[in-house]
Amino acid sequence: MHLLSNEEFTMRLRRVGELRYHDKHPYHVRMHEGKLSPTQLRAWVANRFYYQQNIPVKDALILSKLPTREERRDWIQRIIDHDGREGNEGGIEAWIRLGEAVDIPREEMLDERHVLPAVRFAVDAYVNFCRLQPWPVAVASSLTELFAPVLITQRIAVFERLYPWIRPEGLEYFQARLHQAPRDADHGLELVLRECKDRREQEQAIAALNFKCDVLWAILDALGLAFPNEAN
């Protein structure tokens, strides 16, 4: 097993997204075709919120493992992006407003009453992965950010055109991610390319990205099972 060049390695990572990123899941395909009922779309928003709320948690766990303050300085921005700071409410608040824009009251988002058990298990598995794995592997699992910007660009257009009942102020989360995700992906990829120094480590990074795609996929599996098409 030879060491992959940075180009080969990056291509292998990108290939994970082509095969397994959640845009290929039937629930997601139907979302972007405008075919989800309001109930199904609300269920997606409320369940995905459990994932959103855990992003700063997994990022704090990765932060605790990064070896130098220079690396922490870059990584900490992810936590600030989601938790917000004075004058910028951040991604978690923006997702709560997406909930409000589809008529899920704030308190119903925060008390997690809509969160399905399998969604909780998948997201908790992701947090524990970041808690327990070596930091370059945990960072590799974040590289779904590589595939996010294209999908989010589509999603903004889809929501505006195919779900006109969603109030437009709910889309701010996605607009912010359009510039945050590429920056995060560049930084994450740079760390992974630098830290994976033999083929075994490269394969672990690829496996970590597959694992993360499984997490996102499992969220949609749970939604598809709980909110099937015929029920609407």
Add this chain to the structure above:
Amino acid sequence: MHLLSNEEFTMRLRRVGELRYHDKHPYHVRMHEGKLSPTQLRAWVANRFYYQQNIPVKDALILSKLPTREERRDWIQRIIDHDGREGNEGGIEAWIRLGEAVDIPREEMLDERHVLPAVRFAVDAYVNFCRLQPWPVAVASSLTELFAPVLITQRIAVFERLYPWIRPEGLEYFQARLHQAPRDADHGLELVLRECKDRREQEQAIAALNFKCDVLWAILDALGLAFPNEAN
């Protein structure tokens, strides 16, 4: 065992500092009496740096456990204070400059060659305590901040007067802590008072603060053993 009032509880916490804070350790007493040799003072600076470097690590672990983004938003400032941001180099860099001000080259600080095994064990024990304990207990262990400002005020004066060979730009770390520590102590104390809802939890918080004093004390024990007076 009755629940302690906020006043009684705060007094019990402060009593820990009166009995066991490291200002009472012989090595520290001699430091503030101006009696440490340059070798002994350098050893303190280089070993204490291992503690300083681990502050953002333990704070990231606590961050990962805090239940809401509001609490994380406050706590994250501790990490930024130590790691720095653009335009503010932060506490770790300031401590490296303290090292330079006592003639320890930057690379000798960073490669940890001067760090004694027992110092490493004590600091690692503190990080693991914050990793493994419930977050209110981990927060309680940070409350040595309650006792720090008085000591740091004295230390700035002591270093200026009794160790004139320390270049004054080395004291910036302590000057910054003069306003950071009281803010951190207030926030930490507020969380501990709020979260410890029965006497058992209050006693756990007091025990956590005792544990933290043991950590700081053990650092000085290791220094006293490795750099005894007669050796200078």
